[in-house]
Amino acid sequence: MRDLITKNRPNLASYIYANNAVLTTLFTALASSLELPPSAFRSLHRLNSPSGCHIRFIRAPPQPMEERSLALGEHTDFGSLTILFNRVGGLQVLLPNTSDWVYVRPMPGCAIINLGDAMVKLSAGILRSNMHRVVAPPGTQEDLVRYSLVYFSRPEYDVKMKRVEGGLVDRVATDGEMEGESTREWLKRRHQGRKVQFFKGAESWEGAMGTEAKAQIAV
């Protein structure tokens, strides 16, 4: 594995830079839509600062019809923005305020962008993370091996998981949001809460929750 990464370092670097360029554009657009300074989100996601940003390459082989289960259960992403590249269907999103799961059709030359829980925190809930899952590919794609290449962006480790100041965010009333938890602490809490050895009852599970519940609230 290490060899594979070393050999493909230039490819990986160019993939990281390309994703970073897309993220910079998106963070700037999101900041301006919230009437914040253009760098409000960008400045919390500098490429060379330590963070939990990572790449995941997922391979999901076809499953026999009778044993079919979810390839990836329903969740919201923890981080800021997720850039998803895949050619085969299978990703589904839950439409807000319904129990309807709908396939997201991959389009040639396009990536799928998911908004994650960190953006919900930073925007005091104005931006919402989407509930999604991965199931067997639809129709004639059902026998295909599904690959997805995913870039997960996360705020820098030292960024506080709380609302940014200014613009439309200042107009949202506070609801006792937890102050002062760093991104590093927040990620640790969420990862541990999902592991069976750390399970200490319903409360610990809830403590590890992000903003999944809010994803279902009408906007």
Ligand SMILES: O=C(O)CCC(=O)C(=O)O
């Ligand atoms: O493979 C996909 O299309 C989505 C993967 C995903 O949602 C995740 O890894 O968080």
Ligand SMILES: [Fe+2]
């Ligand atoms: Fe996801």
